[in-house]
Amino acid sequence: MKKLLSLLTVVSFSISTVTSTVSCMPKQPSTTKTSPLKIGLDIDKSQTIDTTSDPKNHFGFTNYFIVGDSLSDVNGLTTYVKDKFVVNTNLDQFIDFNLTLGGAYGFEDENGVYNSAFSNGKTTGYLLSEKLNFGGMRASNKYSKLVNSKEGYGKNYSVGGATAGKTPDLTTGLVINDFSTEEQARALVKQQKIGSNDLVFFEIGGNDMFSLIQNQDSENEKALVEYMNESIKSIRATLFTLLNNGIKNILFMGPPIMDIVPRYLNREEKQDIVDLGKEYEIKINKVVNEVKSYYPDSLFYTSLYEGENDFPTIIKGYGEYIDKEIENEYNSTSPFAETNVVEINGNTTFTFNELKAIDYKKYIDELKESSTFEKTKLNVTLKAQPSNVNQWNDLTERDQIMKSYFFTDVVHPTKFVHEYVSEIIKEMVLREFK
Template sequence: MSEADERKIKLLRENEINNQMIATKSNSDIRYNNLYFLGDSLSDSGAFIGVAREFNIFNIFKSQEFEAPLYKDFCSNGPTYSQILANKLGIKLVPAWRFKFLKQIYEKIGNNYAVAGAQITKLPFWKLKSIFCNNFSLPKQAKALLKHHQLTENDLVIINIGGNELINAVNISDINESKATINNAINIQKATIINLINNNARKIIVANAPDISKTPSFLNSYNMDKAKNLSEYFNSVWLEGMKQLQTKYPQIIKLFDLNVVFNKNLDEFQKKGGITNKGSTDVNYSCILFGLNVKPEFNEDCDFYNINDYFFFDFIHPTSWVHEQLGDIIYDLSQSKW
């Protein structure tokens, strides 16, 4: 066995042990009947790769996989906060989806409908990735959840989506059109939440979006200022819309300020001497849609030994330490009074 293989096995074993420790860290005081996620890669626990295998309609490829240092089917080097939270609440988390492709329905019943790459809205049809992503817009995820489950008053629904919406908005040349796209997205998110409430959802946590200008994808790029301004705009419109819903539906919706937590974690990581200006790896996730494995390539000066010195796993996704912080904070939020 090569030294590289030994390092890989050591890292995977450490992640398995850490995950087991997280699963038994504490017992929930407030217990929920079930836990449901709607969102994107930040809370995806395997739906993206599961759906990609469904799209492999001709069965001409081997079963696609995420390779180390990616952890299992997560877009990080450890479990995403959704899995960490589920462990803390004592609820089994199962990736789920329902979509129609070439006149055939593909579905898996579970409780985590978050899919990497998903947006609140649909992409324009002329964009190639719309063939995939538009099946998992926020309303489509909610529709799948309601098709598979009858919500109870003691179910917890977590909605965490918006990063991909912001990336799309930054790539639009006209700033007014970018803002109009964001306004439309928030209106659709509000309508989706109302739909869930009308279907008996009584405990909903909704997160805003992080400042994407601080991610390696935009940091020090010519679009950094635009990304910062649009992130601020998204979160201001989001807050106004969510406050309106809280007034109309009291004691149902809790707000999670992901942006504030993200910035605080970033500052803390920097003070500890961590690396925050670049990702530990370079990853092309879209290759999974073409039947290929996702194989991260370590960036310069990074390897299996020091990957946890990095705040970002790749161009935009955080490493496992960040997810652990999010899992703890959202757990505490879930245990506070409704």
């Protein structure tokens, strides 16, 4: 049983930290040369569940869904891990497994229920659901099982670590390829009956950019070019899959300019990643223009790389937004949390490097040969920790301290930034999709 715990711990933590470790090179493109209007039409929709609502109560929209990564994830990664690696492998017969995000991650909702997120509160896309009167959102993925038809599936398909492009790497692919944005879109279409005026918030590109930068830094030009092309093809496939199956409104948000993200803050040469981001942005815009030639009124693209809502503008705007509400100096680029650790069953703590050293392939082989298990609990918590880990007594106190920070960690914004951006996104949605 101890070996099983080690196996699931490593798998879970590897998934949780995929945004920091993934380096992708595709094996094959996501789409063929068939007509773009045929993309996604092969999906079996015979078992879809209808959860559409009266548009009069939701600013004209009949339903709302999210496709994306950790910037939209609320219980997405933790649900996916349990659904794929525990429930769908029948390991839940032997183990009571739960993965949670804690420390500077996660929050309690109005009902006192704890939710895992790569922020200390609700994410932008999740907040938009509430602002459009659809209420809170449950997570869903291709492995999710229907509890009852009245409740339906969750409507937030975003998963922390998600990319547009897929990877042929056996270990990484086992984790992330099942929740690429194209796979998310296909799961959505397979599970949800599309209404007459549904809205999708689609945000992606950050993790793809991290992979591109890593390939660039390793001077692997072939991998860089191939992955960029694969990523763009997958974005194209995601958009056409949704629109070809009846989605009427998509707000698409791309990745930010990377030179001011804390992960690259101390990088000596930044122009190369700025230029790389520009190339990616140009290719995204070409896809957007192609899609709009078929669906001129159904897609709106907002760029975090450039334009009126680019990342520097958002960072500056948030600083002005909270200027009178904070006592300390505004930390626009310094992350609140500096390290990640894994806590197992509330006591044993590992760093990522310690977990990477575990030979979990050996445990997989032994697990296949084993036939007897004693059901036990395995609670794995991925924590984002600041240097002073004991500086708050409860989540309210933690959140007040974090209010002066833009970034929770080296990549993800704090809850207050999400709240600020959600207002911008709501205005954008109501303006563009009248």
